[in-house]
Amino acid sequence: MTGYGKAVLQLPTKKVTIEIKSLNSKNLDLNVRIPSYYKEKELAVRKKLASSLVRGKVDFSIYVEMTADETSTTVNKTVVKQYIEQLRNTILLASNDDVELLKMAIRMPDALSTEREELDENEWDLINENIDIAIKEIVQYRVDEAASLEIDFKERITNINTYLEEVKALDNDRVENVKTRLKKAIDDLKVDTDENRFEQELIYYLEKLDINEEKVRLANHLDYFLQTLASEDSNGKKLGFIVQEMGREINTTGSKANYAPMQKAVIQMKNELEQIKEQILNVL
Template identity: 50%
Template sequence: MILSMTGYGKSVAVYNGKKINVEIKSLNSKALDLSTRIAPLFREKEMEIRQAIQAKVIRGKVDFAIWVEKDATSDATTINTALAKNYCEQIKSVAAECQIPLPADWFITLLRMPDVMSKVEIETLSDEEWVVARKAIDEAIDALVAFRQQEGAALQKKFGEKIDNIEALLKSIEPYEKSRVEKIRTRIVDGLNSIPEVDYDKNRLEQELIYYIEKLDISEEKQRLANHLNYFRETMAEEGGQGKKLGFIAQEMGREINTTGSKSNNAEMQNIVVKMKDELEQIKEQVLNAL
């Protein structure tokens, strides 16, 4: 079964009024290229998160993010009342000593003082919260894998159609391949007959024709290409990431098609080769997305 490297997964969990959001997406890449954005609360678990992703994702350019949203009531910054009172007393003392008027608006003055509105909060990750967060992470990764499977199934169907098309085109070459031998013979003989007073050895002509035709023979290329088509199908049915292997097989298919084209001194056969190249090129474009 083919898996795509393109995928997306998201999960949301709630714990003590906090919403834990997890998002993961992936694109094609030659190896695993993992980027993470992790909320400070979960930084200590970064290695565990990376290992969980690597175990199921294997390859691709992967972006992972986990962040926390809090209720407005719990996330609001509190006023440091004790510090504000202290500033108030100091301002009154300074005003009395310097004989200057007190502020017209105490609230604006006090709220602008250092640390009155600062929120000093050190969060620690509890075991219970991590269990909830880890479940959300696993769900997001599983959603990504499911997405990849769905995309992979579409790729596999597309590959199957293209392989069938190449196979049908390969079979359509046979009639032209057989007729071109007689065409070559007729063309050479007609050419010799058109030259007046030329006597030639028919046995030698047959030998030369056989040598010439053997050089243009594509039976081996056809057999190898047929083997590659079957191997491509077998590889698609295997479990795990087979994208690189399919890419190598597609390259070998291209070599056989190119050789067939170079030996095809026949317009109809060359047209068929061009069609096979077009089908193969579409396979090569899409195989880059296969895991």
Template identity: 40%
Template sequence: MTGYGIAHRETDRYAATIEIKSLNSKSLDLSLRLPRFLQDRELEIRNLVTKSLIRGKVNLNLDFVRPRATGAQGSILNKDALALAYRELQELTVVTGASLEQLTALAHALPGSLRIPTDATAATEEEENVPWEELLPLLHEALDRVNQFRRDEGQALTTEILGYLDRIRIQLEDVERHDPTRIEQVRLRLQNHLAEITGSEHFNATRFEQEVLYYIEKLDIAEEKVRLINHLHYFTETVYLPEPTGKKLAFISQEIGREINTIGSKANDSVIQHLVVGMKEELEKIKEQINNIL
């Protein structure tokens, strides 16, 4: 099923966003995009997503950004380091004869000319090691929103599918109303043929009775109508079950299609054939939507 969920958290140390998109698929096809420091958590994340979403073509993107001045408290300037650098540059102006501006630009341009203090490097490494347990609730929040999106879509699909099912019921009722007319037409045809056959000297009453019984049984669609009604009721009950029912609904729809086809082949009537085509059309719409259901 399609779904979308996003969760965001922003602190003084980082901003994290987890975005999950899901498209219809018969199995789970998961694509992850994670920051480098979470690569060792990929298997755990995959297991959580698989357990929660079950199936779908899923893209998960975890965007992690650190502010430019993370962890700063009070003044953002290291006054002692800045004063020391200024004195060193002044000394170099005497030695080299270059201006202070020229030496400052040169210090920025030459690799290795500036040294980052050890305490600043340690602070950067500490910022990178954000505990996974701190980001895990964000993943659960995004998954919950995807599933809520799916539930909302499922409610809309339920209404749509039950509408198709009701139209099959209406057409089946039309078959039921027309069936007595079809039977009367069959009876009249048999009477006309009987009048022609009984006048023949080769007429065999026993064989004729067997053929008539076989013919009547072949044209009788009463059992198929009863089974189709039962399948429609069972389908409706299954739609409202709390557990995933996509596969079960697919099996029931196959049985519905089998009974509709049998009614069409046995009826041997143009009106009923027309109604059968209409029922098949609605059933195909149901099957198409079932592919979107877990």
């Protein structure tokens, strides 16, 4: 959900710049900064952004730069003169130090007055049109990024599927390896064993290490991820849930593997899944 949109509007007396920035987030976290004389429109702006952007940490800003020769800020001459006289009497400066006194006086309360600008509805209509332009830009930015993410997701799902096939191919060798190690451990003890009882215990042990269910469920999750990715609905949270289930099956397979070559394949699957997790929050 990272993105950026910008629109610039030149009005007769001012230049208005509209910026929208978005970062990853599970929910919509909206921060709006606009001049005080547009504050009454803030709620409408928030609704517009929420309906268009859905999720993400969104910063929306309207910057106004005055371009007219006249300014709405004026100097209160009478107040400033009084400040200068009071300062001169307080610190006993000579009359030729009025420049320094003026610097001090101009920073005092009420030295400057600003005429409050009222909201012009016609002006706001133009600004609102440019807000729509900025929103279209950030939405297009997200669409372009989503296209590259889709390619990346498909590639990593394919890689996980490849490692899953490797796990399946190693499963028979793993079982034989477990049997051999257990048999060797018994032989090293140099005690007589009941072969039937040993076989029963071995079967029980191997059942605890069986990963057939995990392999089937993981394969189903991989297919379901691709199906959901291809749907037209907003499905970022759903993809996140599927990724959690994939991680659960991969972790269980790793804990049951008990065989170094298989554990290496599991680590590779985990690596690919972590890459997906980092980007999944960027999907609406």
